[in-house]
Structure formats: C-alpha cells, structure tokens
Amino acid sequence: MIRKIIRIDQEKCNGCGACAAACHEGAIEMVGGKACLTREDYCDGLGDCLPACPVDAISFVEREAPAYNEAAVLAAKAKKSPLPCGCPGTQSKTIKREECSCAPSAPAVSMLSQWPVQIKLVPVNAPYFEGANLLIAADCTAYAYGSFHSEFIRNRITLIGCPKLDDGDYADKLTAILANNNIKSVTVVRMEVPCCGGIENAVKRALMASEKLIPWSVITITTDGRKLD
Numbered sequence: 001m002i003r004k005i006i007r008i009d010q011e012k013c014n015g016c017g018a019c020a021a022a023c024h025e026g027a028i029e030m031v032g033g034k035a036c037l038t039r040e041d042y043c044d045g046l047g048d049c050l051p052a053c054p055v056d057a058i059s060f061v062e063r064e065a066p067a068y069n070e071a072a073v074l075a076a077k078a079k080k081s082p083l084p085c086g087c088p089g090t091q092s093k094t095i096k097r098e099e100c101s102c103a104p105s106a107p108a109v110s111m112l113s114q115w116p117v118q119i120k121l122v123p124v125n126a127p128y129f130e131g132a133n134l135l136i137a138a139d140c141t142a143y144a145y146g147s148f149h150s151e152f153i154r155n156r157i158t159l160i161g162c163p164k165l166d167d168g169d170y171a172d173k174l175t176a177i178l179a180n181n182n183i184k185s186v187t188v189v190r191m192e193v194p195c196c197g198g199i200e201n202a203v204k205r206a207l208m209a210s211e212k213l214i215p216w217s218v219i220t221i222t223t224d225g226r227k228l229d
Contacts, residue, residue: 001064001065001066001067002062002063002064002065003045003062003063003065003067003068004045004060004061004062005037005040005043005045005060005061005062005063005065006027006037006043006045006047006049006050006058006059006060006061007037007058007059007060007061008028008034008035008036008037008057008058009057009058009059010034010057012055012056012057013034013035013055013057014054014055014057015030015033015034015035016054016055017030017035018049018052018053018054019035019049019052019053019057019058020035020049021052022048022049022051022052023043023048023049024048024217024218025039025042025043025044025073026039026042026073026076026077027039027040027042027043028049035057035058040065040066041066041067041068041069041072042068042069042072042073042076043065043068044068044070045060045068046204046208047060048216051213070194070197074192074220074228077220077228078192078222078228109149109150110149110153111149111150111153111154111155112149112153112158113128113153113156113157113158114126114128114157114158117158117159117160118159118160118161119136119159119160119161119166119170119173119174120161120166120168120170120173122159122177124173124176124177124180124181125180125181128157129157129177129181129182129183130181130182131182131184132156132157132181132182132183132184133155133156133157133183133184133185133187134156134157134159134177134183134184134185134186134187135152135153135156135157135158135159135187135189136159136160136161136174136186136187136188136189136199136203137152137158137159137160137188137189137190137199138160138161138162138163138189138190138191138196138199139160139161139162140162140191140196141189141190141191141221142160144191144221144222144223144225145189145221145225145227146225148189152187152189152219156187159174159177161199162199163195163196163197163198163199163202164195164196164198169202170199170202170203170206171201171202171205171206171209172206174202174203174206175205175206175209175210177206178206178207178210178212178214179209179210179211179212183212183214184214184215185214185215185216185217186203186207186214186215186216186217187216187217187219188200188203188216188217188218188219189218189219189220189221190218190219190220190221191220191221191222191223192220192221192222192223192228193223200218203216
C-alpha cells in the first residue's frame with residue numbers, strides 16, 4: 001500500500017539515538033552507529049521522532065510500505081516488559097505477583113490535585129493547566145494498575161475518558177487545551193485492548209493540530225495489571 005512513512009537520511013544522521021528513544025512503537029533502532037527504520041510495519045507515520053532529531057535527518061515520504069501493525073507493536077512490547085513492581089518478565093515464563101520478592105507498595109494515598117477530571121467536563125482555560133504536566137488516561141487504567149496514583153497522577157493534571165463509551169471525539173477538546181495553555185508534557189496511559197487506541201489517536205491528532213512541540217509518551221497497561229512501556 002502507498003502510505004506516509006518516515007525516511008532517515010543516513011548522511012545527516014549523527015547517531016545520537018534520540019529518535020529511537022522517541023519512537024513509541026520501536027520502529028527505529030541504532031544499527032552501526034546510525035538510526036535505521038528496521039520495522040516499517042511498526043511505523044505509524046505520525047512522526048513522533050521528527051522533533052527529537054537535532055540535525056533534521058528525518059522527514060516524511062509517501063511510498064509503498066506495509067500497513068501499520070498495532071497488534072505486532074503491542075506484542076513486541078509485551079515480550080520485553082517488566083512487572084509493575086520491577087521484577088522482569090520473560091518470554092518463556094510470566095512471573096506471577098505472588099512470586100515477586102519486592103517490598104509491598106506504599107499505602108494508597110490520593111494524588112489528585114484538581115477536579116473535574118473527565119475530559120468533557122474540564123474547562124479549556126482552567127488555571128491549573130498553566131505549566132502543567134498533563135496525564136490523559138483511559139479510565140480503566142486506574143483500576144487495572146495498582147500504583148496508578150503514585151506513579152502517574154502524582155505531580156500531574158489528570159484527564160480521563162473512555163473512547164468506547166463516551167459520545168464523540170476528544171481530539172477537538174484536547175486540541176483547545178494544548179493550544180490555549182502552556183503544557184509542559186503529555187503522558188498518555190491506555191489499556192492494551194484495541195478500543196483504547198481511540199484515546200491515543202485523539203491525543204496524537206490534538207498534538208499535531210495544536211502546532212506545538214510538546215514532549216509526550218504513551219504507556220500501555222495490560223488487563224492483568226502490568227505496564228508494557
């Protein structure tokens with residue numbers, strides 16, 4: 001199929017590795033001291049790696065390429081992910097929670113700093129958005145991941161939603177929030193289920209529409225409470 005995909009100019013690339021670190025899908029790897037697009041089917045064509053490149057070695061092209069394979073990306077992340085407590089998982093054996101020797105987690109304390117938290121209810125120009133590190137989370141993630149407050153809500157302004165159950169699209173509201181406020185960073189937390197891709201895609205579209213270069217990351221939670229990335 002003909003689609004938009006990144007191109008890495010090997011002559012310009014200085015081997016810093018910033019683009020590989022910025023690629024949420026793992027499509028870019030360092031090979032022989034240079035960044036290479038090693039998995040075209042992992043590249044979603046949205047260019048998260050572009051702002052990370054200090055020498056403008058990355059650009060968009062439209063050419064024949066395999067379709068973006070989200071299922072393969074999630075599967076690859078799952079194979080190398082640790083458990084929430086930090087105990088490493090392996091491809092041959094999944095470590096159960098009761099097998100971990102980690103110290104128990106701290107007592108549950110709410111880290112929420114503002115209200116409301118539902119994406120559709122928050123005012124676009126709320127004062128707490130000024131200079132905020134923004135957390136945009138699928139609402140199931142807080143129930144699936146035990147350390148959600150201490151690890152994700154702490155020191156962030158929290159927005160939640162469910163792309164499957166809520167009517168409409170979040171992209172316009174999120175675009176307005178990003179465009180009209182000084183947002184320092186965006187962290188997206190989603191579940192591994194396909195429907196949760198809606199909230200990640202809405203954030204991607206909002207970031208592009210806002211025309212701002214805001215650092216952002218995506219973290220995926222499994223249905224059994226593990227963090228994939």
